Each structure stands twice: as structure tokens, then as C-alpha cells.
Amino acid sequence: MAGAANSTALSAHVRAEIDTWKQKFPAERQRSAVIAALHAVQHEQGYLTPELMEAVAAYLELPPIQVFEVGAFYSMFETTPIGRHSVSVCTNISCMLCGGDEILEHVKGKLGIEPGQTTPDGRVFLKAEYECLAACTGGPMMMVDHKYYENLTPDTVDEILDGLD
């Protein structure tokens, strides 16, 4: 196992965050805190490296593979470097009926990249695929970083994307 020393790769803030989550689960069930822990790490570091996942494993006293499994399973976790901002356009059924595909086409054209790519300036990452984000009443919608934008039109999309640093 990675050894506790590795957990110094985690900031004090991340460790505090993991501790909070760990307390919500019974003793010996710290595996339940893996999703939250990876979330905290990704929020701070942008994406998950094997080293960071090993550090989470060491901190939670789990075999590293159990953390890798979680990191590789959920599409919201990034395991390769991505742009500063992450854009996900929903194309699931409700959004599709309201023009989600057109919004995605517009975003692609505006950024000049395909889903799964980052703009050459490293500013925006367009997520490969997105399924329902549970904002169906406001479709078409997209998520930028952690924020939802609903009832999109090409104009509002331009405004939002132009506003990203």
C-alpha cells in the first residue's frame, strides 16, 4: 500500500474535507467516502493523477485499486489533464427535444473543438458525452464547471462562454 507519507500530497483543506465525509459513514466503511474525496481533490487539482488517487487511498487506508476503480468509473472524474473550465451540454431526451443537439453544435463551432477536447489555449474543455443532468424542465441546458445554465439559446451560450477567463 502507498504508505501514509503519501497523503502529504493532499492539502490540509482536502484532508479536512475527506475527514468530514468519513465521519458520515460507519467505522470501517471509509470506502463510502471515496467519491467525495476524489471530488475534493479534483476540485482543487483539476484532474486526478494516479499519485493523487494513491494519496487518497493511503489517507483512507484502502487498497489503491479501490480508488482507481471509482476514479475510472464515473465520467465526472477526469484522469487526464483538461482545460480550466469544463463544459457539458446535455443531449438526453428532454434536452434533445428542446434543441440540445443544436446547442452542442453551436458550442463545438464556437470553440472549434470536438467533445472530449480542450481549446488550444487551455481555456475550455468540452465533455465527451453528457446524459441527463436532472434539469429537464429547463432544457436545453449545459453545465459549466459546477453551474447549471438553462433554457439556452445560441446567444446566451455565446455570452456564457465569452465570460469565461
Added chain:
Amino acid sequence: MAGNGMTDEQIEIEVNGQTLTARPGQMLIEVTDAAGIYIPRFCYHENLSIAANCRMCLVEVENVAKPLPACATPVTPGMKVSTKSDRAIDAQKATMEFLLINHPLDCPICDQGGECELQDLAMGFGRGVSRYTEGKRAVPDQDLGPLVSTDMTRCIHCTRCVRFGQEVAGIQELGAIGRGEKMEISTYIQQSVDHELSGNIIDLCPVGALNNKPYRFSARAWEMTQHDAIGPHDCVGANLHLHVLDGRVKRVVPKRNEALNETWASDRDRFSYEGIYADDRVTTPLVRRDGELRPCDWDEALAAAADALRAGGADTGALVSPNATVEEGFLLAQLLGHLGSASIDHRLRRRDFRAQDADPVFPWLGMTVADVENLDALLVVGSHLREEVPLLAHRVRKAARQGARVYFLNSESYRYLFPVAGQRVAADLVAGIDQVGAGDDVHRALQQGDNAAVLLGQIAMRHPRFAELRQGAAQLAANTGARLGYIPEGANAAGLSLIGALPHRGPGGQPRPAGRHAGELLNQPPSTLVLLGIEPEHDCAVATAASALEQAGRVIAITPFLAGSMAAHADIVLPVGSFAETAGTFVNAAGDWQSFAAAAVAVGDSRPGWKVLRVLGNLLQLPGCSYATAAEVLDAARAAAGTPQPDNALAASAKPGPPPAAAGDDNLHVPIYRADALVRRAGSLQQTSDGLAGGGAPANAGDEAA
């Protein structure tokens, strides 16, 4: 296992019109398996937890809308099941069709071909032609180390290998990475799978994704013959199958025996066969003339050996490998007795013989192997258990996982991979055991346990103050009501003790005027020294063992291998077969006598050890030495040994006498793949991280890749 409640209550269910009785809560597949009704499966395995992820075991249950997985459906009274109805078969066929979407059609070049669960079930449940025209996915292979080869494209994601790591090995290195069609079994970061039981994932994998690396592409399952064997390295006596082609052992797999090895084999038992074909096997008898060992025929060598024994007379000594068979040990002990010598010993790594009269008649575990997992409190003194006896460590691990309080007392800390209640590390083990007084945790746990034990490991038995250590352990056991047990060296220490391959006792433990023990034989070598299956410089406690050969008048080496000091100083070399080439018997630490027959053709001109010793007996006119078979030798040995009750009680009465002068050697642990001559020559094991940690292959080991 799930569902094995302690209740005696019985219920009845009906399967395919047949009434079966079951315990409530048992999984359907356990009940049908017991009744011999076959239900296809991939992910279910009786010694692993239930995952129910492959869906191959779907069956129809009356009044249930959908087919149910038999491996995860508990039986209920009156349940009516049909395993062969149209609905059941349709469901099974549909599952098979899905499994085959991505499975490659490379059976002709896959080692699993002919013994593949997927291939078998595809025969029964697959369609002749696939309805899919899409390309199949490909998955990159993993490098899991020198023992297990991978072809991950073949994986069907049953997760048996993953569950094995988590549940049996105690270290999960493999996992399911990604999801859906992208799911792969992987270590994520390239790493080898390092565990002394890792080879079992080869057997568990129902397809050809995980296979036996040293055996790769060297035979087909249907070409080989299967022979029973007994694990030749440790005191569990694991039941094995040797798979032999053209007289040569091609691979070793476990033979199921729930009382001993369950469905598992240790890597040492599985891969040590490579050593049989090492480069330094002696293929013809040798006799030293003009300072050089020269090949000769058997008659000449045996006559020379008989002369040497006659010349040695009462000043003959013998050092016997703890892996020697009962038959070999018995004949050699008889032969020495006939010459008037009692100087025979198999306790080669022992340092302290002061209290040998308090040794039990045979070193026994104090319980059966399977009973170890029922312990609720255990102190193991002086043992790197995972390396000494991997399958015993596995039983202890099961006990610990069921809540047993397991403690270790060692002079360094080891990694156990299960919940250990306490690891005591004491530079001086004797002081360490004496500190466990009333009020101590360990003392309390042993006392409170209904089923508690104190086990003395191999490090303890090699300790320079073993007498005091054992006295302390025996005292502790007596004070707390715990059982005292031994974890003896090698495959047959119990058998060799019982038939009198000891200086101070004859067969059955009859006391006799003591001859020279192993330490004395090496410190003051006799005029004729017989070595049976050992390499003195690697197998003995005495650091100067190698030079003892130089000082002994005559050295007779009865051995499969010739290297080091034996090559330099043996006068007569009699080549004998390894465990695979001879019939014999081992007695494990639970006192089970297990015999096996020769499975492989002897290498070169080597002969079974018992036959060589029988002929020597004849040449020396040993009375009654007219055995025609190993079984006859065994009968004589058993008759001589009688049926002593296993009893470790003597230990408490030991009066050690003054402690010996400081006995130097601190390093009492022998690395797992250095334990005996055979495993030291097993190239693939030497390449594992445990093998490399032990120093890797010795200079004269066999060909690495075999």
C-alpha cells in the same frame, strides 16, 4: 460462506420435479450442486463471495415473473425450480450470446482451450453463428509478474480474480476499471500481483484471460495425464494434481480437499516443479576417484556406499531433509540402527536441543488444519506465517476475519493482510513471551477464548533458546487454557519424528540413548556422513555446515541435485528422484498420513530414494529388508511407529538447563522460496518479488524459463 447458518432446520424444494432438502437461506446453486443437478455458471465459486454478475445461472422459479440467478437466490420452502425449462434455457442462451459478443475466437491458440468453462458452456448454450457483425473490442494485457500470463481481451468480467484478492489473499491488486463496454480488469498502474497464493487466480479464471505463465504454450489439457501428489514443501500436506506429458511434469494444480487446502494451492507447491528439471540434476551415480567425482553404474556406486557405511559403523551419521518421505526416513534410520548408530536427525535448522526430551512424539498443530479457522484467540510465537506455511496463514486469516483475536510475537514485524489484534515485536523472544503475564491483552484474549491456541512457529523452533521459549509458551497455554501447537518445518517433520529419524528416539517415540543430533553431526562430523535430500550450506542452522563435509571421513549424498559443498566434497553421489518421481508418504502437522505414487519419469538414471536405501539395506544384511514396494515399507514403518496419540503436553515439564553461549546467527527466518533444494531451483518463483527478496536464483539453479 453465505447461507451456512448453524441451524439444523430442513426445508424441501422441488427442482425439475425432484424433491430436495435444504437449509433455509442456502443459495439455490449450493443445493443443486449438492444434488448433482448442473446449473451453468461463471462468477459463482464456492469459496468466494457471491457477485451474481454473469447471469449464466438463470433458472425459472414458479410464480416469479423473471428468471432468477441460482447463485444469488436463497431457497424458500416449497419453491419450485426448473433449470431446463424453455424459459431457463432461453435465458441461459441469451446470456451466452451476450458473453460471446466481445470474446475472441482464439481458442486454437489459447492455453485454456479444452478446459475452458466458456468453451464448454458455449458448446451447450451458444449459437453456431453470431448475430453480431460489429468489431470485437480489444483490451491491453497486464504484466502481473512471472507466474500469471494475461490475455485480457478474453476476460468476461466475472470478477472471481478480484474477489480472490479481496477475500482470500487479503490484498486487492486487481480491480474493474472503467464501465460498460470499456470495463477492464486491471491493476490500473502496472504492477505485479505479489502474494504467496497468487497462482490460484489461474484456476479461478473461467476463461483464458489469466493463465499459467511458466506452462504457457507447452501442452494441451487433453494430452496430459493427471496424477495425485502431496505438497512437498510445508506441513499442510496440500493435495495436488500433477499434469504430466511424456513423463515430464508440465504443471501442478490443486486437488480439492476441504479439510486441508480447500480448492487452493500455494505458489510454492504450484510452481516448484520447475526445479525438478534444473541443470544441476544428477543423472548418474558418481564415485570420487583420484579427487574427482566420476560417473559409474549403480552396482559400483551402491557397493561403494555399502563399504563406506560399513567403514563408518557406529560412527555413521545421517542428516535427513524434513521433506524426505516416511519410507526414506524409516529405511535410513533402520540402516543406521543396524550399524549401531542413533545419529540421525531431520531437525536441521534447530539450534537448541537441550530440552529435546520434552519434544512431543511428533510436532503437531494441536488441532486439524481446518480447525484453525475456528479459533477465537491465537498467539503465534516466532513465525513469518505467510512464508512458512501459506495455507495455514490463510486459515488464520479466515479466523481473524470471523473475529478471532490473533496476536503475533516476533523479533520483527511482518505484513499479515488480515486484522491482527496485536503484533508484539521483541528483540528477545524469550523475554517477549515471559512478559505476557496475567493482565496482559494477549493473556486475557487467550483466557477468554473458548477455542484458543498458542502456536510455535519455525522461527521459534530455530531459536537459540527454544527451550525457554517453548517453556514460556507452554506455561502461557496452560495458564490460559489454550492449546499448544507446533508449525514444523518441511512437508514431513511429523512423519520423520514418528518413524524415528531422530537421535534420541526410535519409532513411535520410544526413548533411546541419544546419538548425535544435527548440530553435533555438523560440528563434529562422523567418519561417514549420509546426506538425504539436503544441501548443508542452505538447509542447516550450523553456519559452518559446508566445511563439515570436508572434515567427515566419507560423505554419501543421496540427492537429486549436486552443487556447492556436496559437489566439492561428496565421495559417493546416489541420484534420487524428487517428490514427483517417487512413491512415498508425508505426515502433515495434523497427523494425516498421505501417500502418493510416482507421477513422472525419473530424470536420467535416478532412482526412488526408498529403493536405493532398500538395496543398501540388503547389501548390509539389514534384517527384514525385502520390501518390494513403497507400500510395504510404509506398512513396516507404521507398525513400528504404532499409533501414538498426538500430545504436546510434555513441553510444559521441560527443564532446559543452562542456556547455551550466545549462538550468533540472528537471522532465523528462511525466505519462502529458499526453503529447500527444489524450490531454490524453481526459476519462475525466484523471479517473483518474494524470490528476489530471498536472493533470487542460486548460482547453479536451473534454466530460468524452464
